[in-house]
Amino acid sequence: MKFEHKDCTFExxxxxxxxxxxxxxxxxxxxxxxxxxxxxxxxxxxxxxKWESKVIPDYKISLDDMTDPTQAQLxxxxxxxxxxxxxxxxxxxxx
Numbered sequence: 286m287k288f289e290h291k292d293c294t295f296e297x298x299x300x301x302x303x304x305x306x307x308x309x310x311x312x313x314x315x316x317x318x319x320x321x322x323x324x325x326x327x328x329x330x331x332x333x334x335k336w337e338s339k340v341i342p343d344y345k346i347s348l349d350d351m352t353d354p355t356q357a358q359l360x361x362x363x364x365x366x367x368x369x370x371x372x373x374x375x376x377x378x379x380x
Contacts, residue, residue: 288366292359293338297329297367301374305332309371313364323348325364332367 287296298305313328315321326348336344340355348360 286370288363290359290362292340292355293336293363295333295337295344295363296335297332297370298334301332301371306371306374308332309367313368313371322361322364325368326360328371329364329367332371333363 286299287294301309308331309328311328312331313324315324330344333344338344338359340353340359341351344363351357
């Protein structure tokens with residue numbers, strides 16, 4: 286599955302394996318809303334197979350080394366896109 290944004294393009298598997306699904310949900314789940322975006326990002330990183338971005342050239346860089354609000358917005362977008370995708374894996378397509 287390919288995701289495109291003006292500042293980034295990334296890919297994750299169309300059909301994640303059970304291991305990949307468990308890795309995603311293990312990284313992305315929790316009870317505290319205060320760190321939800323961080324968890325979604327960690328889950329996304331567990332799935333990403335290809336990443337291209339000038340804003341965040343290496344998606345594995347430490348978040349503590351970044352300060353640009355555009356980087357934060359891109360991380361939120363990618364994390365939420367992966368969460369939506371993973372939550373809809375078994376949805377039946379509408380006609």
